Amino acid sequence: MTAPQTILLVEDDGALRTLTARALRQSGFHVLTAATGAEMWITLRETPVDLIVMDIMLPGTSGLDLFRRLRRESDVPLIFVSARSSEEDRVLGLELGADDYLIKPFSTRELAARVSAVLRRGSNTNENGGDLQADGRAPDTIHFDGWQVSLARRELRTASGAIVDLTGAEFDLLITFLGYPQRVLGRERLMELSRSRIGDSSDRSIDVLVSRLRRKLQADGCEAPIVTVRGVGYMLKADVKRG
Amino acid sequence: MTARIVAIFRRWGLPERLLTVLIVVLVVDFLANSFVLERVNSFELRRDDAERIAENLVLATRTLERTPPAERDLVARTLSTPRFRLTLASPGSPIRGAMSLGNLRSQVVSIAPELGFGDLELHLEGIPDKGNIGGFVRLSDDSVMVFHTHANAAWKLTIGRIVSLVLPTLLLIALGWVLLRATLMPLQQLISASRHLGTGPPQPVPEQGPDELRSLIRALNEMQQRIHQSLVDRTQTMLAIGHDLKTPLARMRLRLDDESIGPEARDGLSKDIEEMRLLLESIQAYVESDGRSMPQERIDLAVMAETLVDTAADHGASATYHGVPSLVVKARPVSIRRALSNLIQNALHYGGNARVTVRREGGAAEIIVDDDGPGIPEDRIADALQPFVRLDAARSRDTAGMGLGLAIVRKAVAAEDGRLDLHNRPTGGLRATITLPLAES
Numbered sequence: 001m002t003a004p005q006t007i008l009l010v011e012d013d014g015a016l017r018t019l020t021a022r023a024l025r026q027s028g029f030h031v032l033t034a035a036t037g038a039e040m041w042i043t044l045r046e047t048p049v050d051l052i053v054m055d056i057m058l059p060g061t062s063g064l065d066l067f068r069r070l071r072r073e074s075d076v077p078l079i080f081v082s083a084r085s086s087e088e089d090r091v092l093g094l095e096l097g098a099d100d101y102l103i104k105p106f107s108t109r110e111l112a113a114r115v116s117a118v119l120r121r122g123s124n125t126n127e128n129g130g131d132l133q134a135d136g137r138a139p140d141t142i143h144f145d146g147w148q149v150s151l152a153r154r155e156l157r158t159a160s161g162a163i164v165d166l167t168g169a170e171f172d173l174l175i176t177f178l179g180y181p182q183r184v185l186g187r188e189r190l191m192e193l194s195r196s197r198i199g200d201s202s203d204r205s206i207d208v209l210v211s212r213l214r215r216k217l218q219a220d221g222c223e224a225p226i227v228t229v230r231g232v233g234y235m236l237k238a239d240v241k242r243g
Numbered sequence: 244m245t246a247r248i249v250a251i252f253r254r255w256g257l258p259e260r261l262l263t264v265l266i267v268v269l270v271v272d273f274l275a276n277s278f279v280l281e282r283v284n285s286f287e288l289r290r291d292d293a294e295r296i297a298e299n300l301v302l303a304t305r306t307l308e309r310t311p312p313a314e315r316d317l318v319a320r321t322l323s324t325p326r327f328r329l330t331l332a333s334p335g336s337p338i339r340g341a342m343s344l345g346n347l348r349s350q351v352v353s354i355a356p357e358l359g360f361g362d363l364e365l366h367l368e369g370i371p372d373k374g375n376i377g378g379f380v381r382l383s384d385d386s387v388m389v390f391h392t393h394a395n396a397a398w399k400l401t402i403g404r405i406v407s408l409v410l411p412t413l414l415l416i417a418l419g420w421v422l423l424r425a426t427l428m429p430l431q432q433l434i435s436a437s438r439h440l441g442t443g444p445p446q447p448v449p450e451q452g453p454d455e456l457r458s459l460i461r462a463l464n465e466m467q468q469r470i471h472q473s474l475v476d477r478t479q480t481m482l483a484i485g486h487d488l489k490t491p492l493a494r495m496r497l498r499l500d501d502e503s504i505g506p507e508a509r510d511g512l513s514k515d516i517e518e519m520r521l522l523l524e525s526i527q528a529y530v531e532s533d534g535r536s537m538p539q540e541r542i543d544l545a546v547m548a549e550t551l552v553d554t555a556a557d558h559g560a561s562a563t564y565h566g567v568p569s570l571v572v573k574a575r576p577v578s579i580r581r582a583l584s585n586l587i588q589n590a591l592h593y594g595g596n597a598r599v600t601v602r603r604e605g606g607a608a609e610i611i612v613d614d615d616g617p618g619i620p621e622d623r624i625a626d627a628l629q630p631f632v633r634l635d636a637a638r639s640r641d642t643a644g645m646g647l648g649l650a651i652v653r654k655a656v657a658a659e660d661g662r663l664d665l666h667n668r669p670t671g672g673l674r675a676t677i678t679l680p681l682a683e684s
Contacts (some may be wrong), residue, residue, distance in 0.1 A: 013490050019497035074419035083489035085529070104489040105496035105520060162571045165550040212553060215568065216546055
């Protein structure tokens with residue numbers, strides 16, 4: 001058992017700050033709190049943290065501005081908390097490099113699951129995410145076979161730039177395939193790798209997910225780049241390019 | 244100078260403009276008449292023409308005066324030629340023409356002085372059918388000889404006379420047309436502006452036209468501003484409520500995870516909080532569903548519909564997808580995804596199942612969501628599209644939401660220049676159809 005990971009919670013509402021901190025502590029994290037951006041800077045200078053959970057609406061500066069400044073100095077993973085489910089905020093937050101986005105109200109379980117997922121993702125990015133970019137961050141865009149995947153927006157686009165919707169599980173499966181191009185992956189392994197990304201999103205059998213994903217990758221008219229290897233599993237036979 | 248007159252005219256109201264037009268027409272009418280009368284009065288024929296008329300008249304007068312009254316009609320007819328027609332009128336005062344040819348009369352009398360003793364009258368014919376010059380001579384026994392003759396030179400006068408009659412009318416038509424256009428053109432703009440009132444940012448109508456119209460346009464522009472302001476206020480209020488309630492809701496949600504709360508209370512309260520969250524989200528979704536702040540993107544509509552159907556089916560719903568595997572449109576992905584999702588959820592909730600079809604229909608993309616439910620009473624279909632209207636009053640308790648579902652769909656689709664239609668299928672069940680313009684490739 002490693003030492004508990006440290007989470008910095010930035011939230012202006014006192015009661016919610018206390019409750020959120022308690023929920024995180026219950027889930028086994030070490031929690032520091034800050035009510036304002038200024039407090040956040042002080043804490044960050046004194047203690048190294050593994051993850052920041054930040055309310056997007058803070059008095060004084062907006063969470064997004066604060067985040068822009070933070071990103072210039074540090075790569076610490078960050079989850080936004082917002083009362084607005086506005087897509088604009090979500091996309092903006094994710095494009096600036098936030099790792100996830102949590103909408104109020106959330107339960108203790110949901111909070112813990114998201115935090116754990118981001119921490120886990122952070123720790124194995126280098127293991128299967130391949131090369132890092134010059135700024136030390138994993139690249140956001142992946143190209144394969146004319147298709148284009150944006151990790152931050154969790155979005156798949158055709159060569160002509162049209163958005164092709166994927167369910168959460170399908171997207172996770174695609175990312176898994178993209179991590180192991182030209183390699184045959186068994187069903188068990190695929191299940192394991194895909195599930196490690198986000199909680200329990202795949203409640204369908206891998207075969208159904210693969211066939212749906214394949215159908216969507218065919219939509220552009222050409223053959224889907226995922227092939228079945230009889231008796232073993234599946235393989236992505238496209239060249240994958242990051243960045 | 245001209246500019247100043249135009250400027251003054253522009254400031255005038257409708258009655259002033261109308262009065263001006265009428266006065267102009269009256270003045271033109273008067274001037275044209277005077278001019279023509281003057282020309283007619285001073286008109287003279289060439290000497291040989293005048294001599295011909297004088298000779299004809301002298302001969303006819305002398306012949307008729309010597310003919311017994313009973314035979315005069317016959318003689319008059321015999322004397323008539325196509326260029327010089329004679330008729331006899333009963334004694335009394337014959338009608339005098341309005342366009343008296345004074346100079347021509349003097350000319351004729353100077354050639355044949357004996358005609359001057361009788362009562363000779365010469366005038367320009369108003370309607371030139373038998374000739375363009377008419378007149379009469381009173382015979383010695385008081386009976387009247389009427390004559391019509393042609394004189395080529397007099398045709399110009401006849402034309403001038405016709406023009407003087409027609410010109411004011413033409414002028415009245417032209418000026419009236421211009422006046423009416425000047426009045427109605429801004430009115431047309433006003434009508435189209437008021438049709439779009441409240442559907443987007445205010446677009447001021449330029450102030451033009453007569454005075455009354457200018458004040459009307461100004462009033463409408465001010466009204467546009469007020470409506471826009473109140474819509475903005477409403478939106479802000481709704482967003483603020485939605486936003487501010489979420490923090491206490493988040494606190495409640497986390498407090499529920501306290502160990503001291505019994506599982507039964509926790510489940511009940513969780514459901515309540517979830518319902519409140521859905522209500523607040525539907526308000527936010529409704530406010531934002533026009534999606535004007537989001538950019539349009541190319542999206543694969545068929546895959547989007549299929550993905551929503553798959554997700555619903557994975558949760559145990561009876562949802563199926565039929566239609567093309569791929570169809571690209573240009574739209575705001577978030578609001579269109581929400582619109583499709585709302586239609587599918589409605590079909591599942593009220594109809595028990597959803598059959599989704601995406602197809603290319605003419606130059607548009609068509610998304611059809613069918614269910615096998617009871618449909619909507621025909622007279623309530625328009626109501627169903629209104630925000631905050633719920634049709635199932637009796638069942639409203641087990642339905643989350645505020646009656647915004649279809650209103651959100653309609654708003655989102657309208658923002659993409661698309662259309663939402665609802666109708667009951669003849670075989671039963673409701674059919675919702677979204678039509679969106681296709682993306683140009």
